[in-house]
Amino acid sequence: MPPPNIRSSYEHIVFHRSRENMVSASRMFLRYVILILVACVFIGPFLWLLSTAMKSGSENIFQYPPEFIPHSPTLENFVRVFDALPFLTYFANSVFVAAIAVSCNLVFCSLAAYPLARMSFRGKNVIFLTLISTMILPFQLMMIPLYSIAVNLGLNNTFLGLIIPHACTAFGVFLMRQSFLTIPHQLEESALMEGVNRLQIWWHVMLPLVKPALATLAVFTFIGVWGDFLWPLIIIDDQTKFTLPLGVNRLAGAFAKDWRLVAAGAILSIIPTIVVFLFSQRFFISGALKGAVKG
Amino acid sequence: MTSISLTGVNKVYGSEAVVHDMDLEIASGEFIVFVGPSGCGKSTLLRLIAGLEEVSSGNILFDKADVTTLPAGKREVAMVFQSYALYPHMTAAQNLSFGLRMTGHPAEDIARRVERAVDMLRLEDYLHRKPSQLSGGQCQRVAIGRALVQQPKVFLFDEPLSNLDAELRVSMRAEIAALHRELDNTMIYVTHDQVEAMTLADRIVVLRNGRIEQVGTPHEIYRRPRNVFVAEFMGYPKINILQGTVVDDGGIFVRLDSMARIPLGVLSGAVEVGEKVSVGIRPESVSPDQQARGARFEMLVDFVEHVGAGTNYFGRVGGDEFRIALSEGQKHQPGDHVRIGLAEDQLHFFDARGERLGKRQTLK
Numbered sequence: 306m307p308p309p310n311i312r313s314s315y316e317h318i319v320f321h322r323s324r325e326n327m328v329s330a331s332r333m334f335l336r337y338v339i340l341i342l343v344a345c346v347f348i349g350p351f352l353w354l355l356s357t358a359m360k361s362g363s364e365n366i367f368q369y370p371p372e373f374i375p376h377s378p379t380l381e382n383f384v385r386v387f388d389a390l391p392f393l394t395y396f397a398n399s400v401f402v403a404a405i406a407v408s409c410n411l412v413f414c415s416l417a418a419y420p421l422a423r424m425s426f427r428g429k430n431v432i433f434l435t436l437i438s439t440m441i442l443p444f445q446l447m448m449i450p451l452y453s454i455a456v457n458l459g460l461n462n463t464f465l466g467l468i469i470p471h472a473c474t475a476f477g478v479f480l481m482r483q484s485f486l487t488i489p490h491q492l493e494e495s496a497l498m499e500g501v502n503r504l505q506i507w508w509h510v511m512l513p514l515v516k517p518a519l520a521t522l523a524v525f526t527f528i529g530v531w532g533d534f535l536w537p538l539i540i541i542d543d544q545t546k547f548t549l550p551l552g553v554n555r556l557a558g559a560f561a562k563d564w565r566l567v568a569a570g571a572i573l574s575i576i577p578t579i580v581v582f583l584f585s586q587r588f589f590i591s592g593a594l595k596g597a598v599k600g
Numbered sequence: 601m602t603s604i605s606l607t608g609v610n611k612v613y614g615s616e617a618v619v620h621d622m623d624l625e626i627a628s629g630e631f632i633v634f635v636g637p638s639g640c641g642k643s644t645l646l647r648l649i650a651g652l653e654e655v656s657s658g659n660i661l662f663d664k665a666d667v668t669t670l671p672a673g674k675r676e677v678a679m680v681f682q683s684y685a686l687y688p689h690m691t692a693a694q695n696l697s698f699g700l701r702m703t704g705h706p707a708e709d710i711a712r713r714v715e716r717a718v719d720m721l722r723l724e725d726y727l728h729r730k731p732s733q734l735s736g737g738q739c740q741r742v743a744i745g746r747a748l749v750q751q752p753k754v755f756l757f758d759e760p761l762s763n764l765d766a767e768l769r770v771s772m773r774a775e776i777a778a779l780h781r782e783l784d785n786t787m788i789y790v791t792h793d794q795v796e797a798m799t800l801a802d803r804i805v806v807l808r809n810g811r812i813e814q815v816g817t818p819h820e821i822y823r824r825p826r827n828v829f830v831a832e833f834m835g836y837p838k839i840n841i842l843q844g845t846v847v848d849d850g851g852i853f854v855r856l857d858s859m860a861r862i863p864l865g866v867l868s869g870a871v872e873v874g875e876k877v878s879v880g881i882r883p884e885s886v887s888p889d890q891q892a893r894g895a896r897f898e899m900l901v902d903f904v905e906h907v908g909a910g911t912n913y914f915g916r917v918g919g920d921e922f923r924i925a926l927s928e929g930q931k932h933q934p935g936d937h938v939r940i941g942l943a944e945d946q947l948h949f950f951d952a953r954g955e956r957l958g959k960r961q962t963l964k
Binding site: 489491492494495496497498499500501502505509510513514 | 650651652671672673674677678679681683685687688689698699700702703746750
């Protein structure tokens with residue numbers, strides 16, 4: 306049997322360890338509670354939308370106290386959306402506009418960012434700061450001049466008019482520039498010494514090394530273009546060229562009382578965003594973190 | 601093979617000059633090594649020759665043709681970087697052929713050049729691996745291969761072995777030397793490692809603060825350093841520099857502050873009595889007391905460093921730090937007093953400004 310002083314110090318250590326374990330378990334519990342609450346705040350509206358979309362016409366969606374789980378869940382509202390609107394046309398329009406806008410944004414932003422990150426020329430910093438400073442201007446401020454330009458260029462009621470404002474964004478240039486800055490200079494210098502030109506270096510050396518940033522930008526741009534409501538509302542009158550947000554809005558106008566239909570339309574229109582995010586999640590998160598640390 | 605001339609080359613960043621009015625002639629097929637402490641301008645000089653930096657003033661000539669304003673890609677030089685600079689998303693084979701593919705070389709020509717580089721550098725086993733799957737030595741071999749396939753006029757090496765472990769460094773050093781023998785191209789090599797400089801170079805350029813301190817063969821640099829800086833920079837353990845005063849004591853001697861007097865011999869005419877001078881004593885230029893011919897002194901040993909073939913002793917003579925290198929037969933411990941003598945014909949004398957006292961000064 307150990308002497309009393311050793312035993313007491315041993316008990317002291319055991320006591321402290323069990324206390325530390327309890328503290329760390331309760332901290333973990335608290336952390337999860339907070340995380341679940343935050344998740345509820347974000348996912349709550351979506352689930353409410355889903356619940357509304359799945360409620361049948363016999364259920365009062367405004368009843369008090371509200372009921373989250375539908376009594377008899379139905380997919381009928383989703384089918385009705387396709388009957389009420391040329392949903393597939395709007396969906397195809399959105400896909401077309403988003404695909405072109407995302408592609409243009411990736412190409413133009415990384416083209417613009419490369420010299421800003423890696424070449425020396427007079428006025429480089431002024432150009433970059435001017436570009437960045439446009440990020441503080443809200444779209445609503447530029448809306449009227451943009452519309453005026455678009456009309457003068459004959460871009461109203463065209464897909465091109467929808468795409469151009471998203472085709473090269475200041476945020477995209479900023480993100481790509483920060484990403485190019487992280488690539489070692491020697492890679493570029495080595496290529497230059499081999500007689501490779503700048504455009505080839507940009508395409509063959511730099512772009513493959515900033516794939517996470519490109520994925521991040523693609524997701525950001527896709528979300529922005531897919532969900533854009535205000536600019537299409539201003540520039541497009543022709544209903545055959547409507548994108549999904551305009552279509553869903555039409556649903557709200559035509560069937561103002563039937564929120565089940567609006568909810569079903571909204572759910573259908575956000576599915577592609579979720580799919581894109583899930584597919585690019587790995588790149589997206591690592592790219593976002595990279596920007597946060599090194600930017 | 602290409603000769604290189606630098607005439608009055610300056611490089612200024614903002615208000616800070618990093619290369620000062622540099623003149624240098626590099627012969628065709630020569631292996632020249634730029635050596636110096638960090639910040640001495642050796643890498644900048646290499647980058648100026650490569651065309652990766654623009655000179656602020658002066659001219660760079662390849663075979664007497666001015667290339668000062670020619671972009672890097674048109675100078676027909678290839679560079680091997682310290683960090684390898686391999687494209688991480690390409691395999692070794694793609695790394696080797698990238699430049700040639702981009703500049704539109706015919707496929708057969710690319711295949712022939714790559715095959716030659718692969719044979720010379722024994723790269724065949726890892727051609728399809730990416731840089732992340734290669735060791736440091738393999739990466740550096742691929743980087744050298746990439747330079748090789750360019751068939752450049754001049755090879756530039758920017759501290760290529762600094763990231764490798766000691767054993768690999770020795771073997772890669774031998775490979776680079778063999779490559780030079782085989783290709784006979786002009787090669788410029790930057791290092792801060794004096795062993796690399798001494799073993800590889802036909803001539804060494806010692807730089808300090810953007811200026812050339814001395815240009816010479818490794819033997820000249822080591823045996824006849826032009827000043828205290830060069831003497832101290834080359835050699836391990838570092839040369840001992842002891843301060844003394846010229847005295848007329850029945851002949852012209854240097855009386856060292858901390859020990860015996862040393863005859864100046866033929867250099868007597870180069871100095872005035874009473875003048876302050878420094879004496880450089882290479883650690884290996886001392887001999888055990890019983891074999892000594894000239895001045896003798898006693899050193900208190902503080903620290904012993906066994907280096908295989910011999911032993912380095914670090915200690916003090918009087919108040920001055922002192923280092924000696926003795927053969928393995930000598931055994932001393934920290935705290936021992938070692939009596940040793942100087943080989944007077946191997947001493948170096950420098951004036952008060954640190955410049956070497958030479959016979960030429962004596963004759964004038």
